[in-house]
Structures are given as structure tokens and as C-alpha cells.
Amino acid sequence: MTAVLSVDGATLSFDDKVIWENLNFQVQPGEFVALIGANGSGKSMLLKSILGQQQLTSGDITFMGKKASSGSTDIGYIPQHRALDSHLPLRVFDAVRLGLDGHRFGLPLTSSKTKGAVMEALAKVDATEMANIPLGELSGGEMQRVRVAQALIGKPKLILADEPLSALDLNHQQVVSGLIADQAKKQGSAVIFVTHDLNPISDYVDRVIYLAHGKYEIGTTDEVMQSDVLSKLYGTEIDVVRNQGRIVVLGAHDHNHHEDEQWV
Amino acid sequence: MEFSDVFNFSDYDRLIPLVTNSLWAGALIALIGGLVGVFVMNRELSFAVHGISELSFAGAAIFLLIGFDVVLGSVVGSITAALIIALLGDKSKDRNSIVAVLMPFGLGLGILALALYPGRAANKFGLLTGQIVAVDDPKLASLAVISAIVLVVLFLIWRPLLFATLDVEVAAARGVKTKLLGIVFVLLLGLAVAGAVQVVGALLVLALLVTPAAAALRLSKSQLWVPVLSVLFAMVSMLGGILLALGGGLPISPYVTTISFLIYLIARGASWVIDKTAVKA
Numbered sequence: 057m058t059a060v061l062s063v064d065g066a067t068l069s070f071d072d073k074v075i076w077e078n079l080n081f082q083v084q085p086g087e088f089v090a091l092i093g094a095n096g097s098g099k100s101m102l103l104k105s106i107l108g109q110q111q112l113t114s115g116d117i118t119f120m121g122k123k124a125s126s127g128s129t130d131i132g133y134i135p136q137h138r139a140l141d142s143h144l145p146l147r148v149f150d151a152v153r154l155g156l157d158g159h160r161f162g163l164p165l166t167s168s169k170t171k172g173a174v175m176e177a178l179a180k181v182d183a184t185e186m187a188n189i190p191l192g193e194l195s196g197g198e199m200q201r202v203r204v205a206q207a208l209i210g211k212p213k214l215i216l217a218d219e220p221l222s223a224l225d226l227n228h229q230q231v232v233s234g235l236i237a238d239q240a241k242k243q244g245s246a247v248i249f250v251t252h253d254l255n256p257i258s259d260y261v262d263r264v265i266y267l268a269h270g271k272y273e274i275g276t277t278d279e280v281m282q283s284d285v286l287s288k289l290y291g292t293e294i295d296v297v298r299n300q301g302r303i304v305v306l307g308a309h310d311h312n313h314h315e316d317e318q319w320v
Numbered sequence: 321m322e323f324s325d326v327f328n329f330s331d332y333d334r335l336i337p338l339v340t341n342s343l344w345a346g347a348l349i350a351l352i353g354g355l356v357g358v359f360v361m362n363r364e365l366s367f368a369v370h371g372i373s374e375l376s377f378a379g380a381a382i383f384l385l386i387g388f389d390v391v392l393g394s395v396v397g398s399i400t401a402a403l404i405i406a407l408l409g410d411k412s413k414d415r416n417s418i419v420a421v422l423m424p425f426g427l428g429l430g431i432l433a434l435a436l437y438p439g440r441a442a443n444k445f446g447l448l449t450g451q452i453v454a455v456d457d458p459k460l461a462s463l464a465v466i467s468a469i470v471l472v473v474l475f476l477i478w479r480p481l482l483f484a485t486l487d488v489e490v491a492a493a494r495g496v497k498t499k500l501l502g503i504v505f506v507l508l509l510g511l512a513v514a515g516a517v518q519v520v521g522a523l524l525v526l527a528l529l530v531t532p533a534a535a536a537l538r539l540s541k542s543q544l545w546v547p548v549l550s551v552l553f554a555m556v557s558m559l560g561g562i563l564l565a566l567g568g569g570l571p572i573s574p575y576v577t578t579i580s581f582l583i584y585l586i587a588r589g590a591s592w593v594i595d596k597t598a599v600k601a
Contacts, residue, residue, distance in 0.1 A: 107493050126495060133493030143362055144486060145537060145546035151486060158483030159494050161476050164543065190541035191486075206490065216493070 058121070060085050060214050060246040061106065066115035068101055074270040075101055079115070081265065081274050085213070085244040088237055088260045090277075092251055093267030099250045100136065102267075103216050106248070107133065120213060129159055132212035132245070134203050137196055137223040148194070148202050149187040152177055155206030177209040180235055182228070196223035204232050208239050215239065215247045221256055233257045254281070255302050277303070335566050341455040342519065346558040348467040349516050349528060353558075354551030355474060356512045357533030359505060362485050364412055366530045368405050368506070371419030372513045374426035375401035377522030379514075380447050381433035390447070391462040394514040401426065402510030406503040430522075450521035450573040459518065466515045470508050477501055482543070519558070520576055527577040528554055535587035553583045 059082035066079040075098035083089055091099050104110035106117055108125040117124040119131075127133075132155070153164065153174045178184050181201040186194070194202065200223045207215060215236060221229045233249075237260035240247045249257060254264070254277065264280040266273045268289045273280045280286075281303050286294040295306040360369055379397020380390045401422055409415030430447070455463075483491040484498040492498045509529075516525045532553035536546045561576030 109492060126497070127493045128495050131493055133490050135487070135489050140487075143537060145358070145362075145541045145543050146482070146486060147541060147543075150482075150543050154479070154483040154486060155490075155494070157479070158486075158491060159480055159496050162479055163475055164479045164482065192541070203490070210494070 059083060060087075060120060061248075062116075062118040063106075064116045064118070066102075066105065066117055067113045068098060068105065068110070069113045076267055076272060077270050079272060083214070083246045083248065085246055086240050088240050088247045088249065088257075088262045090249050090251055090254055090257060090261045090264045091267070092254060092264060093272075094252075097267040097269075099267060100218055103133075103218055103248065103250065106214075106216060107131065129210060130213040132207035132210060132215045134200075134207045134215070134217040134220045136218045137200050139196075140191055140194075140199060144191055146191050147187065148178070148183065148189050148191065149174055151191055151202055152205045152209055155209045173209060177205040180208070181205045182231055197225060197228055200224055201228060201232065204235060208235065211239075211243055212245055215245050215249075217247065218250045219252070220249070221251065221253075226256075229256045233260060236260075258301070258303070281305075332567065339562055339566055341457065341460045342562050343559060345455045345460055345463050345519050346562050347555060348463055349512075349519050350532075350554035350558040351551055352467050352470045352474075352512045353516055353528040354532050354536075354554035355547055356470065356509055357529045357531075357554070358536070358547050358550050359481060359485065360509065360529055361533045361537060363502075363505070365415075365506070365509065366526065367416055367419050368409075369509065369513060369526055369529050371405065371423045371426070372398045372401040372510055373517055373522045373525040374423045374430070376426075376510075376514050376517045376525075377447050378426040378430035378433070380517060380522075381430040381437070384439075384447075385433040385437045389462075391459055391466075391514070391518060394517050395466070395511065397426070398510040398514040398517075399507060402506045402513075403503075406506040445571075446521065447517065448521045448523050449571045450519060450524060450576070451571065455519070463515050463518060466511050470511050470515075473504065474508055477504060481505055519572070520561075521571075521573055524573045524577050527573075527580040528558065531580040531584050532557065535584040538584075538587040538591040553580070553587075557583065 061083040063079050063081050067077045068075040091102065093099055101110055105112055106119065106124055107127055119128065150164065153166070153170060156170065156173060175184065175187065178187055181204050183198070183201050183205065186198060186202070191199070200220060204220060217236060220232060220236070224232060233256055236247055236249065239245045251257065254261065258277065261277055263274060264277050266280050266286065266289060269291065271289055273285055273289050281296050283294055283296045286296060286305065293307055297304045297306060360366060376394045376398035379400070380394040383393025383396070384390050404422065405415055405418055409418045480491065480496045481501050484496055484501050488498050512529065513525055516528050520528055533550040535553050536549035539549060540546050557576050557580035560579045561572055564575040565572040
């Protein structure tokens with residue numbers, strides 16, 4: 057099986073600050089990879105590099121056999137939640153539809169086939185009733201579900217999700233992570249899922265990439281989420297506690313993080 | 321000044337044929353202005369429109385002075401401004417300061433050229449405030465070509481441009497050339513401005529490229545109805561303005577801008593009433 061994504065010796069640094077160094081991993085079709093690490097560890101930067109929007113300092117990123125460059129219709133991207141300009145004369149339906157064919161030239165005329173595909177994508181995120189609501193009137197969580205539908209409707213080979221659960225309530229966290237996992241298993245899409253909490257997605261994760269201080273660990277959840285592994289990565293004492301199926305990381309101090317414990 | 325200077329429709333039937341060209345030109349400009357305006361609003365380019373129109377005016381005035389085609393001068397001026405804004409002003413903040421720097425320079429350059437121009441004063445100010453009987457056949461032909469280019473290219477890039485306007489990161493991730501599209505759109509905007517300057521004058525371009533779209537966005541959030549209403553409002557302002565201007569001895573602009581402004585006020589009022597009723601219901 058050929059890898060969907062191959063990262064070979066990828067290094068990113070700005071001036072003297074190394075964001076991450078010598079990353080090496082491959083992602084296979086259908087594989088669900090969680091990308092975690094503290095703020096400033098370069099998780100979003102890694103996604104941007106895969107999208108070809110951030111130049112590597114050295115190394116290569118190959119997507120479907122080609123050097124990653126300026127996006128692809130085989131990628132579904134779910135950005136971090138942020139407020140949207142409410143002026144746009146677009147409804148939920150129109151936004152999801154752009155995820156299907158927004159890259160094509162011409163006017164957005166809607167065929168019955170397109171309409172069916174959009175309504176199906178909306179039904180999956182539990183948003184059928186929202187189809188005709190203007191985007192400007194959505195709450196943060198509703199907008200995030202629209203973004204998920206927009207990213208999945210094109211049946212991408214690779215899903216890049218940047219903290220997609222951040223604006224969602226618990227119920228929709230489950231809906232959205234289940235949906236992304238389902239896409240991975242049934243359609244064979246590879247997933248890179250940026251998060252700082254493994255627990256909502258622990259059932260789906262095949263492997264974890266943990267970024268810290270320019271270094272990384274990769275492996276299954278059980279391999280990476282160990283006190284000795286993370287202590288070595290951070291260079292300081294870290295406790296990984298398992299409690300009723302939840303994983304809690306204690307003492308993951310970070311320059312950009314001033315909490316005593318970090319829920320991973 | 322008598323009231324009859326503002327409204328006097330005694331010889332109306334004989335005057336209409338004199339402005340047939342202007343009516344056609346007005347309709348073309350209203351069509352492209354109304355459509356381009358929808359993206360101007362959503363890409364926050366209103367201020368850039370003003371900057372482009374001042375350089376368009378400068379180009380037209382300079383070409384008038386040296387005896388070249390005024391429409392061509394207008395196009396050269398606005399394309400130059402559009403390129404500067406597109407290439408230097410990637411972020412909205414940068415763009416505003418670049419426009420603010422360009423605008424007075426363009427206006428000053430244009431006024432200099434007009435001051436040096438030996439022709440009649442009425443022709444001079446037409447470029448700033450609009451003129452109704454100045455559209456001759458060659459000018460109408462150039463406006464038709466400009467409008468055709470804008471219309472064809474805009475319809476071609478409509479969908480990816482909409483995607484890039486909605487969410488530039490997601491569109492780029494799907495392979496949309498967002499930067500290139502942004503530049504192409506600003507160039508189309510430059511062409512539309514150059515056309516509008518010929519009819520309403522440089523100072524009042526916003527009344528055609530921003531006000532109708534702003535009014536339409538008050539009334540609808542539909543991606544079909546906003547452009548349709550925007551074009552309709554631009555048409556009513558433009559053609560209504562020309563027909564009213566014919567009745568008086570005043571320039572066309574006050575009529576066009578007043579109608580356009582009234583439509584905006586009515587749209588705001590209507591959206592306020594609709595919102596209020598919606599809350600009650």
C-alpha cells in the first residue's frame with residue numbers, strides 16, 4: 057500500500073528558533089493520526105506545510121506521490137474556528153457546496169445531483185434544517201459543523217483537521233469526530249487531526265504524533281502516552297495518568313503554557 | 321436658480337434621442353457595476369474603489385491634455401492603480417494606507433492636467449462629476465468592449481472567487497489560486513471603474529459600485545438575489561438619473577447619487593422592519 061502522505065526529514069525554523077526538526081513519518085490510506093503538542097509546538101504549521109502554504113527549511117513532504125504544493129482537491133481542510141465575516145450573501149447550503157466544486161470556474165448553478173450531495177453532507181453533520189440559514193447567523197459550533205460538511209463532501213484522500221472540536225458541545229464533538237473517523241474507515245481517507253485533548257477521539261486514533269520543543273514522538277496511543285516517553289520528549293518530569301479510560305498528562309510545563317496540568 | 325433649472329420636462333420628447341448613447345452606456349455600467357459591487361462589499365474594497373477612480377480620472381485628464389483617447393487614459397490610470405493596490409496591499413490595513421496615499425496624488429495630477437488643458441471647462445469637469453451628452457459612438461463602443469470583458473471574466477471566476485472570499489484558507493487548501501484570483505478581480509474592478517468614470521465621473525463612482533450592492537445586502541442573503549437586486553438598483557439609479565438630468569441644466573451626478581442613496585435608505589428601513597417583525601413572530 058502506498059502512503060497518502062510522506063514526510064521525510066522535514067525541518068522548519070525561523071531565524072534561530074527551530075519549530076520542528078527532522079520529522080519522518082508516513083500516513084497510510086484510512087489511517088487516523090492525532091497530532092498533539094502544546095501551543096507554539098508547530099501543529100498548525102505542519103498542516104500549512106502539507107498544504108504547501110508554508111515552505112520547509114529542509115526536507116520533503118510528498119502527497120499522493122507528488123511534492124506538496126498549493127493545495128489539492130484531494131484534501132479536505134477544516135480550519136481552526138474563527139469568526140466569519142457576516143456580510144457574505146451565502147447560506148449554509150452554498151458554503152458546503154463550495155467544498156464540492158468551489159475550485160471550478162463558472163457560476164454556481166445547482167444541478168439536482170449537486171443538491172443531493174450537499175443535502176447528504178448536511179444530514180451527516182446533523183444540519184439539514186440549517187441549509188437555508190445565512191452563514192452570518194450561525195453560532196460557532198454550527199459553523200464548525202458546516203466546515204466539517206464542507207471538507208468531507210468532496211470525499212478527500214486526506215483530511216486535515218485543525219482543532220475541529222474546539223467550538224463544539226460534547227454531543228457534537230462525538231458527532232464530528234465519529235464522522236471524520238467514519239470517512240477514514242469507509243472511504244479510506246487518511247486523517248491528521250490536530251487536538252490538545254486525545255480523549256474525545258481516543259476510540260478512533262491509530263497513531264499519535266506528539267510535538268514538543270522541536271522534537272517529536274510517533275506511535276500508538278499506548279506507546280507515546282507514557283510517563284517516560286513524554287518526560288524524555290519534554291526533558292522534564294511528566295506524569296501520564298490513566299483514569300477510567302481517560303488519559304491525563306500532568307506537569308507538561310511549557311514556555312507558552314502556564315497551566316500546572318495539561319489535559320491531553 | 322429657478323426650480324425649472326432642476327426639473328423642466330417641456331421638450332422632453334426631443335431631448336431623449338440626444339441621450340440614447342448615454343442610456344446604453346449607463347445600462348452597461350450599471351450592469352457591471354452592480355455585479356462587481358457585490359464582491360467589492362465582501363472583499364472590503366470600497367475604499368480601494370475610490371482610490372482607483374481618482375487615478376482613473378488622472379489618466380483620463382492626462383490623455384485629454386496630450387490629445388489621446390480619454391477612455392483609454394481612464395483605463396490606463398485605473399489599471400495602474402488596481403495593480404499597485406493588488407500587488408502591494410495584500411492585507412486590508414496595508415491596502416487602506418496605500419489607497420489613501422494614491423488618492424490625493426491621482427486627484428492632484430488630474431487637476432494639473434485639466435488646468436493645462438486649453439479646451440472648454442464643461443468638458444473638464446465632466447470627468448469628475450459626470451456628463452450626459454458626452455457619450456459618442458466610439459466611446460459607447462469602448463464601453464461595450466470594457467463591459468463585455470468584465471462580464472465574461474467575472475462569470476468565469478465567479479465560483480472560485482466566491483470560495484476565496486468566503487474562506488481564503490479553505491479555498492487555497494482545495495487548490496484555488498486565491499492570490500491570482502484577487503489580482504484578477506482588482507483588475508476587473510479597475511476596468512469597471514474606468515467605465516463608470518466616463519458616465520458618472522470619478523468622484524461619484526462609489527454610488528454605482530458600492531451603494532447598490534450595499535442596499536442589496538441589506539435585503540437579502542441569497543447568492544442569486546443579491547447580485548440581481550444590486551444590478552437592478554444600479555440600473556434604476558443610473559437610467560433614472562440620466563432621464564432626470566435631461567430635464568434640468570445640472571450635471572447627471574446629483575440625480576444618480578440621490579436615487580442611489582434613497583434606495584439604500586429604503587433598503588435599510590425595509591431590513592429594519594423585516595428584522596423587527598421576525599423578532600415578534
